[in-house]
Amino acid sequence: MRKLMVTTFVSLDGVMQAPGGADEDRDGGFEHGGWAVPHIDRHVIELMAALVGRADALLLGRKTYDVFAATWPLAPADDPIGAKLNSVPKYVASRTPRTLSWNNATPLSGDVAEAVGELKRGAGGEIQVHGSGELIQTLIAHDLVDEFHLLVFPVLIGSGKRLFGEGTVPAALRLIDTRATETGLVIATYARDGEVEYGAMGPETGNW
Numbered sequence: 001m002r003k004l005m006v007t008t009f010v011s012l013d014g015v016m017q018a019p020g021g022a023d024e025d026r027d028g029g030f031e032h033g034g035w036a037v038p039h040i041d042r043h044v045i046e047l048m049a050a051l052v053g054r055a056d057a058l059l060l061g062r063k064t065y066d067v068f069a070a071t072w073p074l075a076p077a078d079d080p081i082g083a084k085l086n087s088v089p090k091y092v093a094s095r096t097p098r099t100l101s102w103n104n105a106t107p108l109s110g111d112v113a114e115a116v117g118e119l120k121r122g123a124g125g126e127i128q129v130h131g132s133g134e135l136i137q138t139l140i141a142h143d144l145v146d147e148f149h150l151l152v153f154p155v156l157i158g159s160g161k162r163l164f165g166e167g168t169v170p171a172a173l174r175l176i177d178t179r180a181t182e183t184g185l186v187i188a189t190y191a192r193d194g195e196v197e198y199g200a201m202g203p204e205t206g207n208w
Helices: 043-054 060-075 080-087 112-121 135-139
Strands: 005-012 057-061 090-093 106-107 127-131 147-153 175-179 185-194
Touching: 005 135, 043 080, 057 060, 057 135, 060 080, 060 090, 090 112, 106 127, 112 135, 112 147
Parallel strands: 005 127, 005 147, 057 090, 057 127, 090 106
Antiparallel strands: 147 185, 175 185
């Protein structure tokens, strides 16, 4: 079974919308685009290059595909992130038939959750999801994410699309790596780890 990993830039209050630029995603009148950029330094870029280097395939939503397909082919040949993204197979979830011009890009057909499940059962290595907020909601709702790689930025946005929306199903996670950067990011990786466990605390329970 192939591992499906979601990597996301997210604010401290859970917003993932338009971290990279003012016009990246203005849905809902969002006016805070580019909130992540001041905190991205060479260290963050190096960490992302190492992470992307693990990818054997990309799984993208339509909007993220459009942004990536318009920008990453312009990257210099010696850019490790661009070289990897441009070369690996890319699977695109879209509700409407479309022509995909980016190298090695293939549209997913039929029900997205079923198509992703089939993709995970196939041959190959790690499948990475970048951006793709709406697609991530579908993946979370169908419990298809094996690992979350979160770059948590020290900002509060207050409104916008959130990583864990209303369709999130209860799930336990296990922290497998964490680090912090000089610009205040906390980078944490969580693996799916069974069901949520419950308990009680307080002086009367002895758990205090």
